[in-house]
Amino acid sequence: MERPQFYRFHRGERVLPFAPAEYDQRLAGLRALMREAGVDACVFTSMHNIAYYSGFLYCAFGRPYGLVVTDTESVTISAGIDAAQPWRRCHGDNITYTDWERNNYWRAIASVTGTGKRLGYEADHMTLMQKGLMDEFLSPSASIDMAPATMRQRMHKSEAEIALIRHGAQVADVGGYAIRDAIKAGAREIDIAMAGRDAMELEIAKRFPDAEYRDTWVWFQSGINTDGAHNPVTARELQRGDILSLNTFPMISGYYTALERTLFVEEVDAASLKIWQANVDAHEYGMSLLKPGASCAEVTQQINAFFAERDLLQYRTFGYGHSFGVLSHYYGREAGLELREDIDTVLEPGMVISMEPMLTIAEGQPGAGGYREHDILVITEDGNENITGFPYGPEHNVIG
Numbered sequence: 001m002e003r004p005q006f007y008r009f010h011r012g013e014r015v016l017p018f019a020p021a022e023y024d025q026r027l028a029g030l031r032a033l034m035r036e037a038g039v040d041a042c043v044f045t046s047m048h049n050i051a052y053y054s055g056f057l058y059c060a061f062g063r064p065y066g067l068v069v070t071d072t073e074s075v076t077i078s079a080g081i082d083a084a085q086p087w088r089r090c091h092g093d094n095i096t097y098t099d100w101e102r103n104n105y106w107r108a109i110a111s112v113t114g115t116g117k118r119l120g121y122e123a124d125h126m127t128l129m130q131k132g133l134m135d136e137f138l139s140p141s142a143s144i145d146m147a148p149a150t151m152r153q154r155m156h157k158s159e160a161e162i163a164l165i166r167h168g169a170q171v172a173d174v175g176g177y178a179i180r181d182a183i184k185a186g187a188r189e190i191d192i193a194m195a196g197r198d199a200m201e202l203e204i205a206k207r208f209p210d211a212e213y214r215d216t217w218v219w220f221q222s223g224i225n226t227d228g229a230h231n232p233v234t235a236r237e238l239q240r241g242d243i244l245s246l247n248t249f250p251m252i253s254g255y256y257t258a259l260e261r262t263l264f265v266e267e268v269d270a271a272s273l274k275i276w277q278a279n280v281d282a283h284e285y286g287m288s289l290l291k292p293g294a295s296c297a298e299v300t301q302q303i304n305a306f307f308a309e310r311d312l313l314q315y316r317t318f319g320y321g322h323s324f325g326v327l328s329h330y331y332g333r334e335a336g337l338e339l340r341e342d343i344d345t346v347l348e349p350g351m352v353i354s355m356e357p358m359l360t361i362a363e364g365q366p367g368a369g370g371y372r373e374h375d376i377l378v379i380t381e382d383g384n385e386n387i388t389g390f391p392y393g394p395e396h397n398v399i400g
Contacts, residue, residue, distance in 0.1 A: 005126075006111065013088065038144070039147065041069065052190065057212075063105075065078055070113065075093040075095055080096050092115045095111070118140065154325055154328050165378075165387070166378075173390045175203075176390040177390070199374045212253070218249065224368070230329075243369035244263040245370055246262075256325075256327050258354065263399055272369065279371040291351060296339050300339050304316075319339045319340035321338070324354065337351060353376075
């Protein structure tokens with residue numbers, strides 16, 4: 001039997017998160033960037049860029065995946081184990097590579113790019129080993145890092161993207177209310193988290209009946225477990241007076257949204273209430289600063305000053321917000337749109353960004369715990385639109 005190195009296996013009807021015209025528009029923008037950089041073909045390997053330009057969100061499981069974009073072609077490269085699913089879920093062409101011979105992945109890519117070309121790639125994602133194989137099989141005349149340019153393109157959301165993100169924010173609220181209903185002394189973090197996750201997955205399935213469902217999750221922390229923003233769920237039982245951190249993360253076709261809130265079980269002591277209210281005030285102040293023309297660094301410095309005036313700045317643990325779009329807790333990041341001192345990006349209409357100040361008071365001190373509120377805001381022509389609906393603050397979130 002003669003075994004092919006790669007082949008096309010196209011079966012079934014195509015189902016994508018967005019209309020074909022949306023992907024054509026993104027690819028047109030990419031090709032303009034390629035011409036500007038003198039790039040003949042791009043070889044993308046990250047989940048976020050492949051999903052952004054094609055709609056296909058891969059599951060690697062140790063295998064490489066790719067998207068090749070030339071001036072005329074857009075081709076996803078997928079492993080045989082996935083059969084026709086990558087083609088059904090991608091815009092453009094798809095080539096399946098086989099594992100009967102090592103490096104058929106690169107042979108499939110070479111069938112589209114040819115050799116000796118000026119290649120764009122993602123230096124922040126491709127491993128040294130894969131970069132060596134790219135050089136061996138494609139013999140590029142030049143290798144140009146396209147990760148920064150593609151990140152800048154992803155930071156500006158289309159109307160279709162904003163509509164999907166708006167759905168995501170609403171789903172996050174659904175998960176928040178399910179979690180709030182499950183909170184009581186004696187309940188375990190894991191049980192409360194599952195209630196929020198289940199509610200969100202059912203809501204996504206109702207809103208998007210043709211989507212693929214995966215990766216939606218909840219971080220629900222209590223007591224000392226609230227000190228870190230990304231601390232995993234445990235089986236700790238809630239106690240009266242516990243500080244809580246509610247974090248719901250629906251994933252819709254690779255698009256991440258979030259809701260994060262501080263709550264307390266039944267009562268809140270005076271020291272905790274003081275810190276909580278100060279963080280809520282910073283949250284509201286920060287949201288008022290998010291408008292066109294403001295830079296990420298300027299917004300950060302203004303919130304820093306707000307906390308410093310209250311002798312709380314030393315309790316801040318990370319930046320005050322970040323971009324939204326094709327990203328997740330294990331892939332993707334639009335690092336050029338984060339509210340930190342070292343980011344000079346100026347906010348523009350069509351960007352989507354969070355406001356999420358957090359203060360962490362160490363265990364053993366009055367008011368110990370992590371305090372965080374998180375809303376998603378769409379930058380508009382004259383300010384912002386807050387698309388998060390779940391209420392925040394002591395008036396609403398002392399539960400029981």
